[in-house]
Amino acid sequence: MTESRVSAAFEDEDYRRAVVDLLGAIAYGELAAFDRLSADARLAPTLEDKIAIGAMACTEFQHLLQLRDRIAELGDDPYAAMAPFRQALDLFHEHTAPSDWYEGLIKAYVGDGLAADFYREIAAYLDTRTRDLIVASLADAGHSEFVVDRVRSAIAEDPRLGGRLALWGRRLMGEALTQAQRVAAERDALSALLAGGVDRPALDLAAIGRMFARITERHAERMAVLGLDS
């Protein structure tokens, strides 16, 4: 969609509402990630690790503030826009509370990677400005290099850890799919977005199937980079 179509798109109230919904979902996701990362920082074995995780938490938080301000610009209450996603995201985190430092690291890397892939896929169907904001919000908060380094060295020292963490990665993927389906089923505005509208192509079932295949493939790539089976 070109820049000139942005205002036309937002004149469509269904579109505006769907974008607010999507930004609300991502914003609450960033807040939940901040919450989780700042709690995981307490599991860090060293001050340096603690500060590395804290820095990731604050990067997520800065993204949240940008999304919040954009929702307000679009004429909605950002806190009301985030609220509908609270339960699904809180349940995701409740069901996947890391039991140690390494589970926390994997969750930061794999969980945020999954969310980023999913939202980026949807963002491709949106106006330029919204797409750019979403892509910037999902930029790697410095997770990758740090997590890959820490996890690979730990597995090299204790190979049994690899088996446990591979299972953990599968559990994260399963729980993420469960909660994503739940949100999709409950939020009409988001579903309508996927169904297309003024100036926007629809996502048909085959396209959705391909999208999930791509997301699953990228998940497997991330696990491989960590040295884990997916």
Added chain:
Amino acid sequence: MTESRVSAAFEDEDYRRAVVDLLGAIAYGELAAFDRLSADARLAPTLEDKIAIGAMACTEFQHLLQLRDRIAELGDDPYAAMAPFRQALDLFHEHTAPSDWYEGLIKAYVGDGLAADFYREIAAYLDTRTRDLIVASLADAGHSEFVVDRVRSAIAEDPRLGGRLALWGRRLMGEALTQAQRVAAERDALSALLAGGVDRPALDLAAIGRMFARITERHAERMAVLGLDS
């Protein structure tokens, strides 16, 4: 101390070491504040309050990163520089874990205010660059207006809360003094700084007495702004 004396000051190894010590103490304090504020964000009654507290936590974290980088510039390992202050600051937070949202708010406001007053007093004896860095690190992370507003409205609704929170403020002050004395007694470099050196005036006992009188007075002013007796 004027800018031209900065390098002379750092040629004095005792001075350099004392500054690294002081920056390490403030840096660990900011990390502990980040930890505490991000945990307190979970007690927030609304999403808006939660995000307001999260923003404060991340402001403290940004200050920590600046202090960490400056310690590295001065030729020391920042993590080693922070480590000696870990026990006193962790104990302070352990002994003053807020039991509800309002105790957390008061602690953010009064505790950080106390720390800021104390470090600003010491910063007055340092070279310009160090002083500016410390003063910037201690800038109000947006606590004041938000906390004052929330606490005053809560007391207006439930006047008994005022009595409990006034006691809480006194406990915070007592615990802060206990841990500050502990640090001063243990850290020779910081004590040497207070005793003066090349190009630096000493803090005599009368000056230290006046310093504590000023800090106590500012604490009372903050409590009064909250509508609390000190």
